[in-house]
Amino acid sequence: MVQKSFTVYCNAAGLTLQSIANSPYALRAFITIIILIAEYKLFYFSNTERPPNFVPIKNIDMKIYLTAIIKAKEEYREEVATVLQNMVLQTRKEEASELYSLHQGIEDENVFTFYEIWKSKEGLDAHNQRPYIKAFGEVGEKLQEAPVVLLTTLI
Structure with a gap:
């Protein structure tokens, strides 16, 4: 059987599939690569050289990941939580929002964390102009x- 060596290019970094095959995590690594190829179109397979039209990751329109940490004053915790929960209900209706979760x-218990994609x-810019997001500014004096x-973006 003839073995071919393929190279996976990702943002100018090469990785051979042969080296993955010798890894104890071969299946997991290979599945991850396939998901990235299908979802983000970040990789290019070649048995020769990187193509001249290869687009590095930094030039691809990427999703935005946002983490926000909010610390309410203890006496205003419930009021701040109500405003934040309303933001969640409204934001989840936005088409551009893939994830918008609030944690306490x-x-x-005065610390609230948003995880957003x-x-x-x-x-995200359109989201920040929504009335329910602007209403959050009104609770500013109720924060610690x-x-x-x-x-952030994925790397």
């Missing part, structure tokens, strides 16, 4: 500190 701290930056917001 176990050790400190947006289809695009434009979708300014919210911490982290915007």
